Amino acid sequence: MDKFEQAFQNKLDNEEKIEPKDWMPEKYRKTLIRQISQHAHSEIVGMLPEGNWITRAPSMRRKIGLLAKVQDEAGHGLYLYSAAETLGIDRAELFDQLHSGIAKYSSIFNYPTISWSDIGAIGWLVDGAAIMNQVMLTRASYGPYARAMVRICKEESFHQRQGYEMMVSLANGTEEQKEMAQDSLNRWWWPSLMMFGPSNAESTHSAQSMAWKIKRKSNDDLRQQFVDVTVPQAEYLGLKIPDDKLKWNEERGHYDFGEINWDEFWEVVKGNGPCNKERLETRVKAHENGAWVREAAMAYSEKLNTAVNHK
């Protein structure tokens, strides 16, 4: 171990943060770029399934809440892209990786939002699962990533609450509304559990990320934590979680739950989910259609600078 590597390791051991200009192993840098950009892409692509319902929200209260939430996701994407850029990759390249399919985003956003109650289920379950993961990441060893996570977590709890409030209204509404809420829970439950990623034994990056203190908890531990806090919330709604094996285990002090369909998980990761193609096409189109705006703004700025310099 050379002295740079030693200094890096000492910082990790002493719970000091690694900052952008500090020496770091190339693999640590690469892992962070992959993870942070994947996280950023998820925020941006995650705007699509929800944006789908903004114009059809059933009341003004729901509409402004959803609008503010989707706006936040754009902000979260920005914080994360900025954190990734401190590692020496530029924004255009990050976008290229997303648009060409090299970079991934969370598979959850490849499922369709076919009813209004899906928006409630997403806020409650998807944001709930994301929060579990993100709270852990506020202690990540890379400073800019950890700081972005602190901002994001502060804003995220409103997302989950607006979703759950929606579920409460629907679950206490007409028979039809309650069925709608149950149907959303049925469809979003398992994909939400998949959000934590493959089980520990199957996860290729986990061990190294934990050693580098990027991750602090394993995928399976986070998943268990999510199940444990979410089950009582479903019970409060009077809705049934679609898992016959779900049962409180007194001995473990946790809920036991059924096996995740990993074939489905890998199929969606590989690009064969219900909406993979549509999501990516929408992103690419938005980016390409915005090109002239970006160019015009730059041209205007250059013109202004020239004018100032000639004065």
Place this chain on the structure above:
Amino acid sequence: MEKKNWPLWEVFLRSRSGLHHVHAGSLHAADSEMALNNARDVYTRRNEGVSIWVIESKNIIANDPSESESFFEPASDKIYRHPTFYEMPNELKHI
């Protein structure tokens, strides 16, 4: 395909009067006015600031962390700059 990014800007916020501006994050913008407006829209959505500074990232000069030991060395052995260096009689108060 255009590859040119808008320049990168650093954003500093004063969260309320009486406090220093503190680095809040960064963003891309074509010019200073856009940087300021975007900083407001992104970093003060929940009243986090009463004043914003933006500066193009390339204009910030920073020390090199790999040389921080020698860079900060002048301060490390000057314990006489701290009040605890000076011995005071125990019975003395308010000093």
